[in-house]
Amino acid sequence: MPVTHEVFNQAEPLIGYDAAARDTPLQESVRRLADEPTAAGLSRIGRLLGEPDIQQWGIDANAYPPVLKTHDRYGHRVNEVDFHPAYHELMTVAVREGLTGTPWADDDPHAHLRRAAGFYLWSQNEAGHGCPISMTYAVVPALRHNEELAREYEPGLTSTVYEPGLREPATKQGLLAGMGMTEKQGGSDVRANSTRAVPADDGTWRITGHKWFTSAPMCDLFLILAQVEGAGVSCFLVPRILPDGERNVFNLQRLKDKLGNRSNASSEVEFDGTVGWLVGDAGRGVQTIIEMVSMTRLDCVIGSTAGQRAALVQAINHARGRAAFGARLVDQPLMQSVLADLALEVEAATALMTRLASAFDSGESEFARLAVAASKFWVCKRSPYVVGEALECLGGNGYVEESGMPRLFRESPLNSIWEGSGNVISLDVLRAMGREPESVSAVTKELALAAGADKRLDEHLDRLQLSLQEATPQTARRVAQDLALGLQASLLVQHAPSYVADAFCATRLDGDWGQVFGTLPASVDAAAIIDRAFPE
Incomplete structure (x- = not known):
């Protein structure tokens, strides 16, 4: 076979590296x-x-x-x-x-x-x-x-053993759990659920109804919501296999054909006299299962940050390995502006998600209640923009499946929908503020740690205090956004290099920014931000 050309000016595959050490x-x-x-x-x-x-x-x-x-x-x-x-x-x-x-x-x-x-x-x-x-x-x-x-x-x-397959839980070394909340007629309005639970003579309950989105149906057990007559929505544990070894009624109707998240089975489930055990008090199912939802919302923040990071690393790797118009892409000022802008977004998300996780170690439940909800709204909303821009850094190569970028892009809207879409989660921010004012005090105390360190942040926090006092359902998204931005800026001002914090505050808080990535002020040290994000 004649050789018509050699392959050159292509980035090397991103392999053989330590993703933790270079973050x-x-x-x-x-x-x-x-x-x-x-x-x-x-x-x-x-x-x-x-x-x-x-x-x-x-x-x-x-x-x-x-x-x-x-x-x-x-x-x-x-x-x-x-x-x-x-x-x-x-x-x-x-x-x-x-x-x-x-x-x-x-x-x-x-x-x-x-x-x-x-x-x-x-x-x-x-x-x-x-x-x-x-x-x-x-x-x-x-x-x-x-x-x-x-x-x-x-x-x-809590085991570290993965043991797939449906067997009686007591015989397995490791278990997995799932959750079933939403139904086709209600979605996020779980109080509109029609699934019913009635008590049996043996202390268990019999559940009849359906769930519209039950992911990972091969888990060993599930928490689900069902109506109890005279009490309301209640929480139940439903195992796939009962203690006597018999299969519980857990009829899978179909798997969802989703935009992304293809490896994960999301199913529709029918219950027909399914055996369950009450968890928490009857009628307090939402309050019981919300503790699970709060933790999965934290993982939505973490997962979105992970997807943004994966896309950013691919974009930087490509820009370092490809030249155009006489210079490497990563050395071209406009590409530097784009990559640095993306890196600012990812660093802010990283600082926020680690701070949220540490709050569960230190028992800061009041802080976490409000901060997780606001962060879930904002960080997850940013993912399609971040991943889409990173994909474009690869040009046509980024649009090709082999690059891996299309998979990241299809995944990018998911966490904004999962466990409360934008309107639901922003209204939950208002709900937390109204019902748990101690959560506002805890977040305010956190923001005050950076007071006086940056004038732009101080002005943002002044505006935020006013918007918190005047919050209405119509302003819920703005309140959630500004809370999350305030937390991100506060963390960067306290702990990141000045060139990172200054660029973030100038763009995200002070308006020295366009409406797309790559519109950083000329004074920003873009090369330093890129090198910090992913050292060569």
Whole structure:
């Protein structure tokens, strides 16, 4: 075969590197909020991310999505989902690294932060399998509303053993948990749910109805919401396999054909006399399950930050390896402005998500209640913009599936919808402010730590105080946005290099910015910001 051309001026594949060690904002945050050993320990996952075979797991898990198996060859209903082996490899590492319920059983004072950093890193490879990982982490505090059930299931939920397959939970070394809240007629309005639960003679309940979005249906147990006559919406634990080894009624109707998140099975489920156990008091189902939702919202922030980081790293790698018009792309002023702008966004999200995770280590529940909701709104909303701009940095190559960028882009809107879409989550910010004023005090105290350090931040916080006092449903999105921006700027002003904090405050708070990425002020040290984001 004649050789017609040689391949040159292409970026090298991003392999053989430590994703944790080359993430300066992450390293600094973890060292500050925890310690050096915790930060150094992240390299165990970081090095895995640079392995080509492991990167292939993420590709394969999405190229060969899960398949629903409603019946066996003889016509018996089995309600199972088959996954590609790559999915199980991803799950094995995630569980082994303690990314599920392990922090709830760990006496490490930084267990939640360590787990958050690990979840952030591992999600950069493949996001879909993170759904059951996140729900298993989040279920533990809600399950503790029933001490007997917590004693029975917590050992499996906090295990570091991944053991797929439907078997009686007591016989398994590791368990996974899911959640079923929404129904087709109500969506986020769970009080409109029609699923009903009636008490049985043996102390259990019989549940009849449906759930419109139940992800990871091959988990071992689920928290679901159902109406109890005379009480209202209540929370129940529903295992796939009952204590006697029989299969519970958990009829999978179909799997959702989603925009992204292809490796994760999201299903519609029908209950017909399904056995469940009450968790918490009857009629207080929303209050019970909201503890699980709060933790999964934290993971939405972490997961969105991870997707932004994965896209940024690919964009910087491409710009360093490709030349145009006589210079490397990364040395061209306008490309530098774009990459630095993206890096500012990702560093601010990283600082915020690590601070949120550390709040669970230190028991700052009032701070977390409001800060997680506002952060979930803002950071998740930013993802499609960040990932879309990063994709464009690769030009046509970024639009091609082999680059991996289309998968990141399809994933980017998900966390903004999951666990409360924009309107729901911003209204929840107002609800927290009204019902739990101590949460406002806690966030205000956090913001005050940076008072006087930057005039632009001080002015933003003055405006924020006024908007908090005058907040209405019509201004809920603006309030959530400004809370999150204030928290991000406060953290950067206190802890990031001055060239990072100054650029963030000038653009995000003071208006010296256009309406697209790459419109930084000329005074910004773009090259330094890029090198900090991903050192060569």
